[in-house]
Amino acid sequence: MELDILNLLLVLGVAWIAGTVVQRLGYPSVLGELGAGIVLGPPLLGWLSVGDPLMVIADLGVLLMMVYIGMEIDLRDLGRASTGGLLAAIGGFFVPFGLGYAVTIAFGGDVIAALFIGMAVGVTSLATKSRILVDLGLLDTRIAHVMMAGALISDTLSLIVFAGILSVVTIGTLTVFGMGTIALQIALFFFAAWLLGTHVVPHVFAWVSRRGFDGRTFNLTLTLLVALLFAELAELAGLHGILGAFLAGLFLREGIRVRRLSHDISGVVKDVSLGFLAPVFFVTAGFEVSFDVFRDDLAFLFTVMVVAIVGKIVGTALFYLPSGHGWREGITVGFGMNGRGAVEIIIAGVGLQAGIIDQSIFSILVFMAIFTTASVPVTLKWGVDWLRRNDQLVRADPSTKPALIVGAGALGREIAHHLAPYRPVRLIDLSPDKVALALEKGLTAHQGDALDADALARAGVEDCGTVVAITPNPAVNVLVAQRARSVFLVANVRAMMRPDSDAGLFDVLRSLGAAPLFGVPIDYARWEEVAALAERSELVEMPAAAARARLAEEGLGSLSGLLPLFVRRSGVLRLFAAAEEIADTDEVLFLADPEVYRA
Amino acid sequence: MELDILNLLLVLGVAWIAGTVVQRLGYPSVLGELGAGIVLGPPLLGWLSVGDPLMVIADLGVLLMMVYIGMEIDLRDLGRASTGGLLAAIGGFFVPFGLGYAVTIAFGGDVIAALFIGMAVGVTSLATKSRILVDLGLLDTRIAHVMMAGALISDTLSLIVFAGILSVVTIGTLTVFGMGTIALQIALFFFAAWLLGTHVVPHVFAWVSRRGFDGRTFNLTLTLLVALLFAELAELAGLHGILGAFLAGLFLREGIRVRRLSHDISGVVKDVSLGFLAPVFFVTAGFEVSFDVFRDDLAFLFTVMVVAIVGKIVGTALFYLPSGHGWREGITVGFGMNGRGAVEIIIAGVGLQAGIIDQSIFSILVFMAIFTTASVPVTLKWGVDWLRRNDQLVRADPSTKPALIVGAGALGREIAHHLAPYRPVRLIDLSPDKVALALEKGLTAHQGDALDADALARAGVEDCGTVVAITPNPAVNVLVAQRARSVFLVANVRAMMRPDSDAGLFDVLRSLGAAPLFGVPIDYARWEEVAALAERSELVEMPAAAARARLAEEGLGSLSGLLPLFVRRSGVLRLFAAAEEIADTDEVLFLADPEVYRA
Structure with a gap:
């Protein structure tokens, strides 16, 4: 028995066209493929056999x-x-x-x-x-x-x-x-x-x-x-x-x-x-x-x-x-x-x-x-x-999946500390000193190289719903994001970027479906210092309207002396993503630089 | 007609086993697959049909x-x-x-x-x-x-x-x-x-x-x-x-x-x-x-x-x-x-x-x-x-394929300048200033973002036999190496690394089959400065024995004030790879830091 090339070509061709059209209309392509078989096959036109x-x-x-x-x-x-x-x-x-x-x-x-x-x-x-x-x-x-x-x-x-x-x-x-x-x-x-x-x-x-x-x-x-x-x-x-x-x-x-x-x-x-x-x-x-x-x-x-x-x-x-x-x-x-x-x-x-x-x-x-x-x-x-x-569309409880924070510097520890009451949080860092600091403060932390997929796996990345890459080096963060997205299929991946980061890094991040941490590049060294000084202090909380106004007026970070870390929604803390995503009932939590920010 | 699962399982199974064994012995797997068909099929045992x-x-x-x-x-x-x-x-x-x-x-x-x-x-x-x-x-x-x-x-x-x-x-x-x-x-x-x-x-x-x-x-x-x-x-x-x-x-x-x-x-x-x-x-x-x-x-x-x-x-x-x-x-x-x-x-x-x-x-x-x-x-x-x-095994002429240098800083330009007489060399950099400097000196240079695969393609990476990633940021260099190897299948890829580079970056580089430029991490800022001062000057040339001794005694770079850039073999310049790869008839060309090196 020989393969009939023409028949296969026709069947695969109509499947492909019908499947694509139907998918573009928002339906699964299987409907198009079935439909093509019914319409062009024996049931109706009989063109395909x-x-x-x-x-x-x-x-x-x-x-x-x-x-x-x-x-x-x-x-x-x-x-x-x-x-x-x-x-x-x-x-x-x-x-x-x-x-x-x-x-x-x-x-x-x-x-x-x-x-x-x-x-x-x-x-x-x-x-x-x-x-x-x-x-x-x-x-x-x-x-x-x-x-x-x-x-x-x-x-x-x-x-x-x-x-x-x-x-x-x-x-x-x-x-x-x-x-x-x-x-x-x-x-x-x-x-x-x-x-x-x-x-x-x-x-x-x-x-x-x-x-x-x-x-x-x-x-x-x-x-x-x-x-x-x-x-x-x-x-x-x-x-x-x-x-x-x-x-x-x-x-x-x-x-x-x-x-x-x-x-x-x-x-x-x-x-x-x-x-x-x-x-x-x-x-x-x-x-x-x-x-x-x-x-x-x-x-x-x-x-x-x-x-x-x-x-x-x-x-x-x-x-x-x-x-x-x-x-x-x-x-x-x-x-x-x-x-x-x-x-x-x-x-x-x-x-x-x-x-x-x-x-x-x-x-x-x-x-x-x-x-x-x-x-x-x-x-x-x-x-x-x-x-x-009826205001009954409930977002899933984000605490069901743990978060992994790559980079246990002061900012990473600060984020972990505030997020920990709401979901399991793990830190990973190459430096034993930073890991020791994190452990001292009661956080879960692993010593390991986050660019090594096996170390990430040992830190439990496979269960995680969120990965935050916040090492000092934006390119390393992008490499981590790449692994988290493409090897471990993590849904929500954020990487800390700096204003002077190579434009291509932003492209890579976008192409991965990941986003810059805090939504924009930040002056890392400065905020790391602020976080180190402020460690374990209270964050500045603002209702949605005030936070929006502040962000619109002064931009993020440097100007206002405020770095938006979290949004509190329905009583749960989540990472701040972008000013446009603040809902009316949200509260925004900022890290404040005491030298610039006046309440 | 129904698919006979058992028959397919057996045929694919013996093909897989025989093919793998034969391949391990150094022969193409097709010989094993054919052999399995002859031995287990109708010609001999008749177990498969x-x-x-x-x-x-x-x-x-x-x-x-x-x-x-x-x-x-x-x-x-x-x-x-x-x-x-x-x-x-x-x-x-x-x-x-x-x-x-x-x-x-x-x-x-x-x-x-x-x-x-x-x-x-x-x-x-x-x-x-x-x-x-x-x-x-x-x-x-x-x-x-x-x-x-x-x-x-x-x-x-x-x-x-x-x-x-x-x-x-x-x-x-x-x-x-x-x-x-x-x-x-x-x-x-x-x-x-x-x-x-x-x-x-x-x-x-x-x-x-x-x-x-x-x-x-x-x-x-x-x-x-x-x-x-x-x-x-x-x-x-x-x-x-x-x-x-x-x-x-x-x-x-x-x-x-x-x-x-x-x-x-x-x-x-x-x-x-x-x-x-x-x-x-x-x-x-x-x-x-x-x-x-x-x-x-x-x-x-x-x-x-x-x-x-x-x-x-x-x-x-x-x-x-x-x-x-x-x-x-x-x-x-x-x-x-x-x-x-x-x-x-x-x-x-x-x-x-x-x-x-x-x-x-x-x-x-x-x-x-x-x-x-x-x-x-x-x-x-x-x-x-x-x-x-009979000493007649001739290596292919390395000048047949162009080299692409990513990063047009002083070191990148220095490498391009010396390599250009032997093979086509192209530079690419995000900074228009550096590109202008390179063009001024008669080199071929493109302005573009090397993390963007299309920009790399425009710079002609597809023809290249060698890609050298020498931007100031080792993580960016690794990302470039990754693209060059896995998207464009470039044979010879080198990325500049620093001694303080994240250990994971070296792992990534190794897993790509790429190598650190010059064979080891270097103090980039210092050598960039040396290259900027020395630009277009003569390199220090040493015969194999002297170069080997020098490298063995004093290590690379900082100590000796010498950075090995090239090896001259059969009259052709190639990038220095490792001390072990110097042949007896080679000459090694060093970039010298005048403040440390005494001839």
Whole structure:
């Protein structure tokens, strides 16, 4: 069998164009790829056709995409989820799951189909989330955290239920003995995967790395071999390879101990799956859709759609009530979790291929996924505006993630001292003297070289939500920022800059998505001296209006004798970022130079 | 058709293990992959079997590998090849080509088979070269340059001849009219590829980049689409897709104007082809080998082997004679170019698939490729030792590539001034004053920010063999070194460091494969002052022994009042690197601090 280049060119080409257009409109590109398959493929125009080679590529694409999704999940995020978030996730999965199961039975479907549809309406797609959250400026809100944890939990639940259904289908019986065998098989598989993933995989990667095989190509092959091994184990257990690939991804994220390598490889897997193989799968998934359901199964289609939407939103909101954050927030979270996106399409595609569902149920699930995913940006925006109008859009508690301060000079210690009551703060410095000073004052400090990624890791940078680079040398700060952003993917990175710093350093910082500390370059030597004199003294506090006026009139630092360090918002201290970001209810805390500043 | 996960796991697994073992032994990994296919596949043990899905993956692998090979070739290197090198390459292709053709006809083969065998014995594999050159420490020798250019030229010639043979086979005639049609078709294809590659592809990439689509995943998809389009065009012209993919790679290298993106994408294409898809091809290529040739065609196998080896070595050496570098050097170059490696296997595989050659010729070509490729490390080492014994191993002329000096202070200008007679030297600095000073003294200087990759590109960093970062700030120098190494792949990068520089900066520099300027940290401010006073004065010259003694006794810089700037070797000035690297016939040139140094 030969590869049909023209067919691949056309399929990849339309996937690329449709995906890009749809993404520009604010939707996940998978919708465009599916749509292109439906419109240009057999269901409507029939310009594109599937061939065996495309199926192979699509299969590979699904496997690699599951590896990528697994590698993107940080299991520690799950541990950090609040009880309210956990409940919302469970409600958001089981309520639509139960409703989906019930309506399928009511419409005369069998148990397997009912379980499958239940599972599909219960899914919340993780991969589609982050873009919308960025666009709506929600990344640091409480609802965003709840939604991310919810998507993660409901995806995991779906995959477990999916595993169960697949086993049932493989065994073909529902007796007590059969169910027991199934449970045992699944348990054995998960145990084997856990054993391999935590006790073998990390050692293999560590061993090859010690022997000098630290190249990306070499370790990519090893990664793929691990993924294929897990996929094969899943198949042996009567499950589907995508389950194994997903678990492999989960374990590989932690198993590849060299952070840069783990990050690089997940990048390559992402590029190859999202940029090459998976789009082929989504286009060919569109090929299988049949418009006949609008004629033959319209009532069922409509019912599944309603159950999916209402079940997800109401289920989420109801189970979220005990958190005490109100029903408005619960409904908004439900809006956000209503999208089904890529994972549901993958599961439905596998179900169709395995003969668990027929083409009409597949089509219903695809239309449901398209409709719900497309509605998220609109409904979530309503919800967020609604919360804003009622002043209930709560920013996430910044104390959930620690801050790392690189450079334990007087200014660094001052920042650490004031921030410490609100979140865990760690300092790192090359100088043992400075570290000793910091320890003396009750701060957490490590001696180490922050330009060495391993020293950063030892200081716990991986958990940190914020990194502040405040060594005397702006170029070193930029190098630290680069590591923090690109190796450790820290969200919030600030680097101290001086007015005479090379213009290129500012460009580098900008290109990293990091920002100058305090928003502007500062006269470091002077403020270091002020901080050393003022150490442990009170900061000058001003309400928003006064602080804005002061900053507008006199500029930052030198002129006014005031350096804005923090903003106090909702009782919590955060680093000052820029004058434009001061809200009316904020208070700004300044470090004051006593020689210039008069209260 | 479903993907057989177990089969893929096994094939990729054995490819990975065999490839790694063979590579550790000093041979290209393709030999291990082929060998694993022969031993574990149908030819011997029969444990592995080919399936349709594997064929699709293998086809994709070959396409992507040709894209990668194309992207690795810098056409400007061809323009820089010496006349001697060009002649050697032509002789190294056409002599074995003619001999291969003749013996095939003599053994009763038809014209097509004869042309095909001729082409296969003419190939020199590019992808296998660099590792051996590094291992034997040959990278900066003249023979290395000749071999690299030779491999490039003979690969290109083979692909053109291959295109011709494919057209002949497609048309199925050898009449004058038929030949004319073929020539026209090939010419049309190459013209279309050139037009698209130079006039359309760069604009498309520039356009999407202007519209903000600068992500790696997005541009990888675009790259693959271009490659598939070129492959399809080649197929339309009656040629094979691999020709199109190869040309696409050639043009994409230049077409993706954003250097970082071009480098990133070629990296991903490399990982996916060499780390995933191509190994599957090489293992399955091994499946097709038949040991029957040892019984049925032993005489022919032996003759082809002899013709390939003798033809390549003698052809190269003969045509290299006019260069005046002697027959020893010519024969050594021939040893080095004797390997066939990956490209020949790919061409033979395509020939077998297209029905141009049968399984026995395919097997002969595979055995020939394995034998010749495996012999290179051994024979090349003989040749090099032989040249060394006769003191004929000539280092390449370092003046062929320009040097870029970042930082136009007094020291930077001093280095530029002394180096300028031996190689093109460019300066870049952010300060217009320093640039003006440099221009005044007749140096080439650009005003620009060296931390901005585009400014570096405008200063011509891409052609440079050496980058010297000598701004006052060591951290900036390290950032520049990082860009020069990882974005522009400059071979020789030096950054000025100070004794009080952060220890992490030295680590970063080492991890980049760059070195401190002058080999050690220096007191920059002091030497900048000395250079400003001494500007354009004579340097202090010492023979090797005296310089070594001086350096050993008094250390560098401060103590002795001497800063070693250059080494004069074979009449050419090069930057001083380390005391251990001074050869007995060298002279060392020092900058002297008149207040401390007494002659």
